Amino acid sequence: MGTGRLYKNRFATVYQGKCILTESGWYTPLEFLAKDPEIDITTWTHSIRSGGLTLQTLIENDILKLHTSDCSCIICHEEDPFPENNDECFMCVDGGKLxxxxxxxxxxxxxxxxxxxxxxxxxxxxxxxxxxxxxEKEDPENSHCWQEFEVLKQRMYPVQQLKCEYLLMRMYCCSESFLFIKDPCRYKVYSQRVREPMWLDQVKERLSDETYNTVEGFVLDMRLIFYNCKKFNKDNQFGHLGAKLEAKFERDFKEVFDIKEADEVDQPIFP
Ligand SMILES: [Zn+2]
Ligand SMILES: [Zn+2]
Ligand SMILES: [Zn+2]
The missing domain is CATH 3.30.40.10 (Zinc/RING finger domain, C3HC4 (zinc finger))
Structure with a gap:
């Protein structure tokens, strides 16, 4: 019998749901068992084990949900509900070990x-x-809007850290970002004219080293990148690239941290 990883959320029935990932790809329980001609398919829930327990035990304990034959969910209905993963990196569009x-x-x-x-x-x-x-888990009824100065003061707890990481990933994904990824001081004239250089790889490193104590530290470094770009490039094509990326960052920042400016927040009305 082969080995693989069982993915609960992809499990449906014996012949629906490619839920077992092996070295050679995704398999339904039936396809997985078919690799071994000795196996009796009728007792499939007893033949496959996950974490030492048979599927039968997992199903009886509600850890796995066996779908019914008339189930209308996406796994039971779509030919390929979980397309195979891309073979190039989403960030740098290169291949290799992914x-x-x-x-x-x-x-x-x-x-x-x-x-x-x-x-x-x-x-x-x-x-x-x-x-x-x-x-998706958030309740839109209970969502809270912040003002920017409140967000900037927030300590870098895991929630804030995650949001900053997300913002940074979105920056790297922009076509304009190529200019801002590496240390610009490799151009001599740059280090002469820009006092405090900043670049995306540096922000990424500081974020992963947990250098930032507050959201503000991260945002200030990001804004420094755009400030330097404006100062150095002025109105040339690189200046325009920087301005485009800056606008995107500010938009994303507001969206991800639920920021509303003071004049957008409903003011209480007193009689
Ligand atoms: Zn189903
Ligand atoms: Zn994903
Ligand atoms: Zn990559």
Whole structure:
């Protein structure tokens, strides 16, 4: 009998749901068992084990949900509900050794993802998916809007850290970002004219070293990149690239941290 990883969320029935990931790809329980001609298919829930327990035990304990034959969910109905992961990195569009998100088709190099992927056997979700899932869990009725100065003061707890990592990943994904990734001081004239250089790889390093105590530290470094760009390039084409990326950053920042400016917040009306 072969080995693989069982993904609970992809499990449906014996012939629906490619829920077992092996060295050679995804398999339904039936396809997985078919690799061994000796196995009796009728007792499939007893033949496959996960974490030392048979599927039968997992199903009886509600850890796995066996779908009914008339189930109308996406796994039971769609030919390929979970397309295979991309074979190029979502961030740098290059190939090589990639880590695949278990919730979306995106793949990443270990260090292109923020934070860098720590290789482990458990299910792994990319930062985009974690943010999306957190948003889905939020109750729109109870959502709170902040003013920018309140957000900047927030301490860098895991929630804030995650949002900053997400913002930074979105920056790297922009076509304008190529100019701002590496240390600009490799151009001599730059270091002569810009007093405090800043670049995306530097922000990424500081973020992963937990250098920032507050959200403000991160935002100030990001804004420094754009400030330097304006100062150095003025109105040339690179200046325009910087301005475009800056506008995107400010928009994303407000969206991700639920910021509303004072005049957008409903003012209480007193009689
Ligand atoms: Zn189903
Ligand atoms: Zn990459
Ligand atoms: Zn993902």
């Amino acid at each position: 880590f695949c998100c278990d919730s979306c088709p995106k793949s990443f190099h270990k260090d292109c993802h923020i934070p860098s992927v720590s290789p482990e056997s458990a299910e792994w979700n990319c930062t985009f998916c974690i943010i999306r899932k957190n948003k």
